[in-house]
Amino acid sequence: MKLIITIDTEEDNWGCFQHARHTVENIGRLSSVQELFDEFNVRPTYLITYPVAADEKAVSILRAIEQSGRCEIGAHCHAWSTPPFEEAEDEKNSMLCNLPAGLQFKKLRTLHETIIKNLGIAPVSFRSGRWDYNHDVARNLYRLGYTIDTSITPYTDWTKYHGTDFSDISAEPFAYCDGFEKRASSPYGLIEVPATIDYLQEHTGLNRRIKKLVAAKSFSGLRLTGILYRLNIVNKVMLCPEIFGSKDMIALTKKMVKRGHKVVNMFFHSPTLTPGLTPFVRTTDDVKRFLRTIREYLEFARDNGIGSIKLSESVDVLRNDGSPLRTFNPFKRS
Numbered sequence: 001m002k003l004i005i006t007i008d009t010e011e012d013n014w015g016c017f018q019h020a021r022h023t024v025e026n027i028g029r030l031s032s033v034q035e036l037f038d039e040f041n042v043r044p045t046y047l048i049t050y051p052v053a054a055d056e057k058a059v060s061i062l063r064a065i066e067q068s069g070r071c072e073i074g075a076h077c078h079a080w081s082t083p084p085f086e087e088a089e090d091e092k093n094s095m096l097c098n099l100p101a102g103l104q105f106k107k108l109r110t111l112h113e114t115i116i117k118n119l120g121i122a123p124v125s126f127r128s129g130r131w132d133y134n135h136d137v138a139r140n141l142y143r144l145g146y147t148i149d150t151s152i153t154p155y156t157d158w159t160k161y162h163g164t165d166f167s168d169i170s171a172e173p174f175a176y177c178d179g180f181e182k183r184a185s186s187p188y189g190l191i192e193v194p195a196t197i198d199y200l201q202e203h204t205g206l207n208r209r210i211k212k213l214v215a216a217k218s219f220s221g222l223r224l225t226g227i228l229y230r231l232n233i234v235n236k237v238m239l240c241p242e243i244f245g246s247k248d249m250i251a252l253t254k255k256m257v258k259r260g261h262k263v264v265n266m267f268f269h270s271p272t273l274t275p276g277l278t279p280f281v282r283t284t285d286d287v288k289r290f291l292r293t294i295r296e297y298l299e300f301a302r303d304n305g306i307g308s309i310k311l312s313e314s315v316d317v318l319r320n321d322g323s324p325l326r327t328f329n330p331f332k333r334s
Contacts, residue, residue, distance in 0.1 A: 001253075001256070001257055001261065001262060001263065001264065001306050002262065002263050002264075002306065002307055002308065002309045002314070002317050003042070003263070003264055003266065003301050003306050003307065003308045003309070004045065004193065004263055004264065004265045004266070004308075004309060004310070004311050004314060005037070005042060005044040005045065005265075005266045005267075005308070006044070006045045006047055006074075006127065006150055006195070006265060006266070006267045006311055007033075007044055007045065007046050007047065007267070007268060007269070007270055008047055008049075008076050008127065008129070008267070008268070008269045008270065009027065009030075009046040009047055009048040009049070009052055009062070009076065009270045010024075010048070010049040010051070010052060010076060010078065010129070010269065010270060010271065011023060011024050011049060011051040011052065011078070011081060011271075012024060012025055012026050012271055012274070012277050014271055014277055014278050014279075016080075017080040017089060017090070017091055017093075017094040018080065018089050019080060019081070019085045019089055021051075022051040022081050023051075024051050024052050024055045024057075024058045025274070026270050026271045026273055026274045026277055027052060027055070027057070027058040027061055027062070027270065028057070028061065029270075029273040029274055030046075030061060030062075030065075030270060030273065031061075032273055032287075032291065033273060033291065033294065034065060034070065034071070036291060036294060036295060036298070037070070037071075037298075037308075038070060040298040040299075040301070040302055040308070041307075041308065042298060042308040043069075043070055043071055043072065043308050043309065043310050044071050044072070044310075045071065045072040045073075045074050045125060045310050045311040045312075046062060046065075046066075046071055046072070046073055046074070046270075047074040047075060047076035047125065047126070047127045047150075048062065048073060048074070048075065048076055048115065049076050049077065049078045049081060049082070049111070049129070050077070050078070050081055050082040050083070050110065050111045050114060051078075051081050053111065053114045053115045053118055053119065054114055054118065059118045059119055062119065063119055063120075066119065066121065071310070072125065072310035072311060072312055073115065073119055073121055073123055074123045074124070074125035074126055074127070074311060074312075075108075075111050075112060075115060075123045075125070075126045075127075075146075076126070076127050076128075076129060077096055077107060077108055077111050077126070077128055077129055078094075078129035078130075079093065079094055079095065079096040079099060079107060079129065079132075080093070080094045082107040082108075082110055082111050083107070083110055084103075084106055084107070084110070086103055086106075087099055087103065091161070091162060092162040094129075094130060094132075094162075095130055095132035095161070095162050095163050096128050096129065096132045096133075096137055097128070097132045097133055097134040097136070097137055097163065097164060098132070098162060101136040101139070101140065104136055104137055104140050105140045105143065105144075108137075108140050108141065108144060109144060112144050122145065123146070124145065124146055124147045124148060124312050125146065125147070125148045125149075125150065125310075125311040125312050126141055126146050126148070126149050126150070126151070127149070127150045127151050128151040130158070130161070130163060131151060131152075131153050131156070131158055131163060131164070131166075131195075132151075132158070132162075132163045132164060133149075133151040133152060133163075133164050134164060134331055135329075135331040137151070138176060138180075138190060138331075139179070141190060142176075142180055142189055142190050146190065147183075147186040147188070147189075147190060147191065147312070147315065148190070148191050148192075148193060148311055148312055148314065148315065149190060149191070149192050149193070150192070150193045150194065150195060150265060150267075150311060151192075152166050152169055152192055152194040152195070152330065153166050153194065153195050153197055154166060154169050154170055154171040154194050154195070154197045154198060155167055155169070155170075155197060155198070155199070155236060156197060166330075169194070169330055170194075170198075171194050171195075171196055171197060171198045171256070171261070172194075172261065172326065173191060173192060173193045173194065173262075173263065173314070173318055173325065174191065174192050174325060174326045174327060174328040175188040175189070175190070175191045175192075175325045175326070175327045175328070176188075176189060176190045176191070176192065176327070176328070176329065177327040177328065177329050178329045178332065186315060187315065187319065188315065188325060191314075191315055191318070191325060192328075192330075193263065193265055193311065193314050194265065195238070195239070195240075195265050195267045196238070196239035196252070196256065196264045196265045196266065196267075197236065197237070197238045197239070198236070198237065198252060198255065198256065199235060199236050199237070200235040200237060200251055200252065200255055201235060235248075237249065237251065237252040238267075239252060239253070239264055239265065239266045239267065240266065240267055240268055241266070241268055241290055241293040241294050241297065242268045242269065242272050242278070242280035242281075242290065243280065245293055246293050246296035246297045246300070249266075249293075249297050250296075250297060250300045252264075253300070253301075253306070262317050262318055262320075263309075263314050263317055263318065264306075265311075266297070272287075272290060273287060273290075274287075275287055
């Protein structure tokens, strides 16, 4: 198994969906986590937004890491902070998937070309902001030459936030079908490497029914979820150090190894490195806890022979046993 770490490398203004200028001061704190990655020979993938790609200081920090071979730079589109601004400022339009396909493409192209211009690289990996994603976004990525997406959060429903329902999609990577032809740059037109989110319980019929019950809108409160978690009936874990501790993330990874997964994909946000910018860290002590959680997990990965790869390298890992990657259309209407 290989470890991928994907970081939403973005502006400071958490929850602000306005088109106004955004600050990117948190990028100056990337050194604290990059030093940790360097210690464990981990090569993260920084998925950067337009305000980051357009900021001279942020670009200089990221360029130095990328040019030394210690990371990958990919793209991360926040619809509300990526020009052109032709849509109304509201929460629904903060989801890229809710915009017309033509406007999606213009925003994605602006981000893509800004990264090329300012960092001198053409990104091939992508994640949508707020996990907003649909077939139009995937097709636009394909048009721009992207080969890997990581916008899907398995077993998670974002519809109450105007987003996409991924409740029936597993954590297993796949190749998109239905019009995503193979290209010279990749044996597949576009592949999906979901964020690693899964249940510690096996996927039996009973557990599937319980999970559906918990996911239903009438049972969407955290109280029931917490009760079932403490009773070890339904334990949905994210490989995300902002939300889960190292013990849970290690338990999930062991389950993923047992189930035959070839990669796991840890994820978090760059503003979490600055106290008060995200809901996950409020104080300096919270940041220390966050970094300690990452360290404990990386120690586990090292001790268990789980090496690190960049997101763009996952395609080779996923097909290294000679078997084809499964093909799937997550947006096909039944």
